[in-house]
Amino acid sequence: MNNLWIAVRKGYQHFAQVVDNTYHNVLPKLIFLIIILTLVSTDVAQATSREAILDRLLNGREFDFVNWEFTAALTKIGHELTAPQTGVTDGDQVELVKSYIRRVGNFEKLEGQIEEIYTDPNEKDPAGASASLRVQRDQLRKEIDAYQNVAEAIMQEQVESILREEGFAIGGQLMPPLRFRFTPLPYVLIISRRDKIERTDQRELTTGLTVDEFDRIEKQVEKQLNVSSLVTPIGGLGAYPTMLPETSSLKYTLDTAAHEWTHNYLLFSPVGIRYNEDPVARVINETTAVIVQQEIGRRVLERYYPELLPPPASLVNVTPKPKTVQPANQPPPFNFNAAMRETRMRADELLAADKIEEAEAYMEDRRSIFVKNGYGIRRLNQAYFAFHGAYNAEPGGSPEAGKDPIGPAVQALRQNSASLGDFVRKVAIVQTLDDVQRLAEPTSTTP
Numbered sequence: 203m204n205n206l207w208i209a210v211r212k213g214y215q216h217f218a219q220v221v222d223n224t225y226h227n228v229l230p231k232l233i234f235l236i237i238i239l240t241l242v243s244t245d246v247a248q249a250t251s252r253e254a255i256l257d258r259l260l261n262g263r264e265f266d267f268v269n270w271e272f273t274a275a276l277t278k279i280g281h282e283l284t285a286p287q288t289g290v291t292d293g294d295q296v297e298l299v300k301s302y303i304r305r306v307g308n309f310e311k312l313e314g315q316i317e318e319i320y321t322d323p324n325e326k327d328p329a330g331a332s333a334s335l336r337v338q339r340d341q342l343r344k345e346i347d348a349y350q351n352v353a354e355a356i357m358q359e360q361v362e363s364i365l366r367e368e369g370f371a372i373g374g375q376l377m378p379p380l381r382f383r384f385t386p387l388p389y390v391l392i393i394s395r396r397d398k399i400e401r402t403d404q405r406e407l408t409t410g411l412t413v414d415e416f417d418r419i420e421k422q423v424e425k426q427l428n429v430s431s432l433v434t435p436i437g438g439l440g441a442y443p444t445m446l447p448e449t450s451s452l453k454y455t456l457d458t459a460a461h462e463w464t465h466n467y468l469l470f471s472p473v474g475i476r477y478n479e480d481p482v483a484r485v486i487n488e489t490t491a492v493i494v495q496q497e498i499g500r501r502v503l504e505r506y507y508p509e510l511l512p513p514p515a516s517l518v519n520v521t522p523k524p525k526t527v528q529p530a531n532q533p534p535p536f537n538f539n540a541a542m543r544e545t546r547m548r549a550d551e552l553l554a555a556d557k558i559e560e561a562e563a564y565m566e567d568r569r570s571i572f573v574k575n576g577y578g579i580r581r582l583n584q585a586y587f588a589f590h591g592a593y594n595a596e597p598g599g600s601p602e603a604g605k606d607p608i609g610p611a612v613q614a615l616r617q618n619s620a621s622l623g624d625f626v627r628k629v630a631i632v633q634t635l636d637d638v639q640r641l642a643e644p645t646s647t648t649p
């Protein structure tokens with residue numbers, strides 16, 4: 203570990219010089235290029251179009267991708283010019299990542315303790331009571347920031363090592379390279395038709411919005427456009443580098459890195475190009491990414507962090523449990539998946555019968571049942587199902603997807619593919635659900 207930090211310190215000295223040179227020689231040209239690209243447009247939306255209305259409603263509340271991408275790209279380029287993790291043993295790299303994750307976990311705990319102090323109505327001096335905790339928290343923040351770039355680079359290489367084994371490398375270089383950045387994530391505004399559960403638009407919103415602002419945005423959009431809408435947090439975003447939340451869950455980070463890389467890999471495929479316009483392409487894309495994250499994430503853990511692996515299924519509940527009889531006067535325990543699947547299927551039936559208001563009233567009634575049983579769903583509507591139903595990788599289909607056949611077809615394609623890499627390369631050539639189903643047949647071969 204000491205050798206690593208010597209390398210890190212030397213690397214960042216060189217990095218400072220690189221940044222200085224970039225600032226004087228490259229930065230002005232990059233700024234000029236960004237300005238030109240920002241000003242150039244192929245068309246202009248009419249003032250009364252949906253796009254123009256959304257632009258006005260969301261003015262000042264959309265996420266600034268240009269600024270984020272510019273800052274994140276410069277940071278990544280500068281770090282990779284030094285690559286202080288190069289030459290450090292796998293064991294030391296693993297320990298550094300674990301140390302980073304522990305610090306993030308401790309930071310989260312301290313934040314929670316401080317928040318409890320400030321929300322305690324009996325605490326008259328929260329600043330004084332939390333002073334020592336805040337000192338510890340601020341010190342941890344500095345340490346996390348110092349670790350971040352090298353921890354990201356190590357985890358990137360670990361995930362890449364598994365993806366290379368699936369044949370995604372050209373001349374030893376993963377294509378596209380896997381790059382991510384821990385960052386506060388934007389929220390997303392999901393827009394669906396009212397007469398059918400189908401996503402028609404998505405906008406990324408700035409970080410730091412509050413729940414009352416969610417509500418205002420949704421009501422304004424629905425009033426202006428006669429649509430169903432939902433503002434929701436997300437777990438990652440396939441920009442480049444991809445955006446990941448800072449979390450103490452290493453498994454979540456590895457899974458999400460693989461998930462978002464899959465979106466980047468499929469970016470110029472038919473299901474990537476038509477992601478925003480074609481609901482079928484979107485579900486194929488998202489379901490594929492979930493399958494990749496499940497398999498790649500587990501294999502990264504097996505290789506580098508085996509102690510974090512869940513026990514094999516064969517070792518879970520090896521001792522049979524005695525059967526319990528449900529008392530006749532008690533209802534059966536609440537089954538979220540069954541209830542959510544029932545809700546989606548009934549909503550689809552009502553919408554297909556053009557009973558839009560009845561479907562919306564039904565979904566709101568069902569939402570109260572979920573809340574009563576401990577599931578804090580703020581809005582349950584067409585946009586909710588359009589968003590959550592796209593991640594259709596559960597066996598038999600996710601409950602939010604109802605009877606949607608796309609997810610099961612993609613799962614069948616994976617089962618009948620020789621490897622994960624073979625599966626993803628097949629997805630990269632499909633254009634329709636029929637293509638997926640044809641390639642999923644056991645005798646089918648990739649053209």
